[in-house]
Amino acid sequence: MAPTGVALRDVREQLFGAAERVLLRAGPNALTSRAVTEEAGCAKGVLHRHFADFDAFLAELVLDRIGRLDARGAVLCAAAGTGTVVGRLTDALTELFGPVALGVLGLITSRDALRARLRRTTPVGIPLLTEAAAVLIAYLTAERDLGRLAPDADVDTLALTLTGAGHLLFAGHEDGPPEPEAVRRVVVSVIGGAVREG
CATH class of the missing domain: 1.10.10 (Arc Repressor Mutant, subunit A)
Known part of the structure; x- marks a missing residue:
């Protein structure tokens, strides 16, 4: 207490x-x-x-949000094999890049001391984006293992591409998130060649 x-x-x-x-x-x-x-x-x-200081508070805020992302990733992986891969990824990107996540990413990129502190837990990449890519890698791997992606699909590259494209797509909208169809088009453009479902 x-x-x-x-x-x-x-x-x-x-x-x-x-x-x-x-x-x-x-x-x-x-x-x-x-x-x-x-x-x-x-x-x-x-x-x-x-909290020791304000940067410690901000780091804990980011780590808490990363923990929530990990929990959502577990739910996404558990859904592998259900629905469509394109549909699941469209929903995942929409959830991953909600307004709070974009705000936290803006915070991370604007504060050098915060980024330095977060290097202890995320030594490479941008915290939150790195973990988002890991969530997508795990999901795509599960789908590949189930045969819903080509056996030679490079899930790491697909996940990194989805993460970068998703971030740019959502961050570029000042007046709210992009339409679901716009997100779906990005997903299809990235993974369409690898999908092996009906």
């Missing part, structure tokens, strides 16, 4: 939720410890009681 009697997980979630709202409303440059605590409706000291 935290000194206030509130469970630590509840405080973290309250602060993370507040950070996401600030990020979505005003962008990464507006994300300060004061903005987060004001949004959360708590004293500034609450954040510093639970």
Whole structure:
């Protein structure tokens, strides 16, 4: 329990939720410890009681979101063999690149100290994008093993291409996410030659 009697997980979630709202409303440059605590409706000291400094808080926010991505990846892999590969990947990209994920990616790319701290857990690539690609690699591997992708399909390259194309497609839309058909066209362009389902 935290000194206030509130469970630590509840405080973290309250602060993370507040950070996401600030990020979505005003962008990464507006994300300060004061903005987060004001949004959360708590004293500034609450954040510093639970995190060594603001960069530690931001790193934990990103790691928490990566953990959520991993959980969604497990669900995606469990769905291998059902639906269509194109449909599953279209849905996965739409979920992977939602507004919060794009905001967190903007935060990661705009803060050198945060990126340096995250290098401990994501030594190569861009945190969150690297883990998103790993989720897609695992799913595509499962589908290849089930025979729904060509046996020689290069799942690593396909996943990296989907991740990069998905990020560019979603980040380029200021007025909301792209239409599902636009996402589907990207998926078909990337994996269409490898798909072996009816």
